[in-house]
Amino acid sequence: MVKKTREDALATRDALLTAALQVFRERGVAHTRLADVAARAGVTRGAIYWHFRDKAELFAAVCERGTLPVEALLAEASRTVQRDPLATVKQLALMALKQLAGHADTQAMFDVIFHKCEFTDELAPVVARNDADRAACLSQVQALFDQAVAAGQLPTETDTFLATHGLHAYMVGLMHEWVLTPDSYDLDACAEPLLDTYLAGLSQRPPRCPKPT
Amino acid sequence: MVKKTREDALATRDALLTAALQVFRERGVAHTRLADVAARAGVTRGAIYWHFRDKAELFAAVCERGTLPVEALLAEASRTVQRDPLATVKQLALMALKQLAGHADTQAMFDVIFHKCEFTDELAPVVARNDADRAACLSQVQALFDQAVAAGQLPTETDTFLATHGLHAYMVGLMHEWVLTPDSYDLDACAEPLLDTYLAGLSQRPPRCPKPT
DNA sequence: AGACGCATACATTCGTGTATGTAAATTGAT
DNA sequence: ATCAATTTACATACACGAATGTATGCGTCT
Numbered sequence: 001m002v003k004k005t006r007e008d009a010l011a012t013r014d015a016l017l018t019a020a021l022q023v024f025r026e027r028g029v030a031h032t033r034l035a036d037v038a039a040r041a042g043v044t045r046g047a048i049y050w051h052f053r054d055k056a057e058l059f060a061a062v063c064e065r066g067t068l069p070v071e072a073l074l075a076e077a078s079r080t081v082q083r084d085p086l087a088t089v090k091q092l093a094l095m096a097l098k099q100l101a102g103h104a105d106t107q108a109m110f111d112v113i114f115h116k117c118e119f120t121d122e123l124a125p126v127v128a129r130n131d132a133d134r135a136a137c138l139s140q141v142q143a144l145f146d147q148a149v150a151a152g153q154l155p156t157e158t159d160t161f162l163a164t165h166g167l168h169a170y171m172v173g174l175m176h177e178w179v180l181t182p183d184s185y186d187l188d189a190c191a192e193p194l195l196d197t198y199l200a201g202l203s204q205r206p207p208r209c210p211k212p213t
Numbered sequence: 214m215v216k217k218t219r220e221d222a223l224a225t226r227d228a229l230l231t232a233a234l235q236v237f238r239e240r241g242v243a244h245t246r247l248a249d250v251a252a253r254a255g256v257t258r259g260a261i262y263w264h265f266r267d268k269a270e271l272f273a274a275v276c277e278r279g280t281l282p283v284e285a286l287l288a289e290a291s292r293t294v295q296r297d298p299l300a301t302v303k304q305l306a307l308m309a310l311k312q313l314a315g316h317a318d319t320q321a322m323f324d325v326i327f328h329k330c331e332f333t334d335e336l337a338p339v340v341a342r343n344d345a346d347r348a349a350c351l352s353q354v355q356a357l358f359d360q361a362v363a364a365g366q367l368p369t370e371t372d373t374f375l376a377t378h379g380l381h382a383y384m385v386g387l388m389h390e391w392v393l394t395p396d397s398y399d400l401d402a403c404a405e406p407l408l409d410t411y412l413a414g415l416s417q418r419p420p421r422c423p424k425p426t
Numbered sequence: 427a428g429a430c431g432c433a434t435a436c437a438t439t440c441g442t443g444t445a446t447g448t449a450a451a452t453t454g455a456t
Numbered sequence: 457a458t459c460a461a462t463t464t465a466c467a468t469a470c471a472c473g474a475a476t477g478t479a480t481g482c483g484t485c486t
Contacts, residue, residue, distance in 0.1 A: 049444085169390050173385040190422040202410060207406040221431085447468070
């Protein structure tokens with residue numbers, strides 16, 4: 001504790017984010033005491049209040065750092081021109097599942113998001129960001145499904161809106177449940193077969209809703 | 214406030230459960246003040262502490278009342294002999310989704326469970342109960358899938374463990390996401406097509422994991 | 427006459443936010 | 457380059473509100 005340069009401050013900030021993720025996972029976000037986060041990072045609450053306004057802002061920063069890699073994948077896929085839209089969708093989903101399977105930080109992140117967090121007004125900015133990300137992801141995937149229909153990869157009668165929501169639900173459910181029991185099956189190895197099953201269902205029996213969307 | 218008979222006490226208890234479900238949904242379980250629950254039910258905290266030991270026990274009671282109808286369906290299906298196991302699985306899943314689509318209380322329940330609750334040590338008994346229910350549901354569905362394979366309704370090479378977890382994830386994801394935006398699509402009408410898509414995928418391209426489960 | 431079904435009152439704990447202290451680091455002027 | 461002046465990056469101390477659990481009171485039913 002001899003130096004306090006700018007990079008040291010960034011290191012402290014990062015240590016706080018790491019500590020917060022761990023404590024959030026252990027105690028839940030709402031029950032987490034900022035003193036615990038500070039202690040885990042080897043500092044005091046003063047450091048937290050210097051870098052963040054309150055717990056909500058700390059949580060938002062944790063979420064932002066945690067979802068960056070996934071968003072980067074989506075952004076990259078949206079930039080490149082797709083010759084095989086259906087394969088692109090599959091690769092995106094596969095990447096997300098493999099990212100979860102392979103990275104402990106990502107597992108902690110989704111464990112907190114899915115099971116250790118209450119999305120109330122207090123966390124409104126995080127909720128808004130999540131909603132925006134989800135909407136962007138959904139519209140992007142639906143656009144790819146539309147291209148897949150146009151390219152003859154999916155039946156003409158495919159309701160791409162429902163297909164998209166179905167795939168998204170599938171992904172959410174797989175991650176939601178797998179983080180509860182990571183040892184129940186090898187997600188990294190089973191991700192592709194599981195995805196293929198749903199995509200095969202899409203090809204053979206695409207969902208169609210009686211009433212319009 | 215003229216009578217205080219036994220049935221009145223049960224009515225109070227039920228009013229507390231209803232009020233708790235609402236407040237849990239609005240404020241989140243952790244941030245819910247028992248005073249708010251009591252006020253919503255038209256009583257004071259004294260009534261809560263008479264019927265329940267603390268917030269955790271109140272939440273457990275809310276969960277138990279909320280999941281009773283679904284568990285009744287599962288229990289009934291397990292008792293009757295199944296001639297068409299695949300159709301039984303479909304009907305079970307369909308019932309669950311339609312129950313969610315049609316009942317406001319069920320929507321509130323799952324909204325709380327999925328998005329307004331932190332599963333920490335404090336709620337250990339509820340977590341244990343959830344785990345037991347999930348395990349029972351999974352093994353029951355897997356048994357039906359096994360029967361479906363034996364009856365030739367599914368390919369011989371089907372990994373019924375993965376198929377079960379895939380369907381379960383699909384269900385969880387559909388409910389998890391739909392309660393966020395119930396107006397995005399008509400779940401009651403789309404539930405069957407969505408299920409048919411996954412089940413068609415199971416028939417045509419059943420999941421198989423490279424490594425054993 | 428108890429036991430039941432709550433309401434009321436009280437004390438206590440607990441976490442937060444802020445105010446203040448402070449040493450090191452950076453800046454700017456010479 | 458040197459040296460004050462200022463800002464950074466926290467640590468420490470404090471005061472406040474808020475929610476909990478319990479203790480007690482009180483009318484009603486059995």
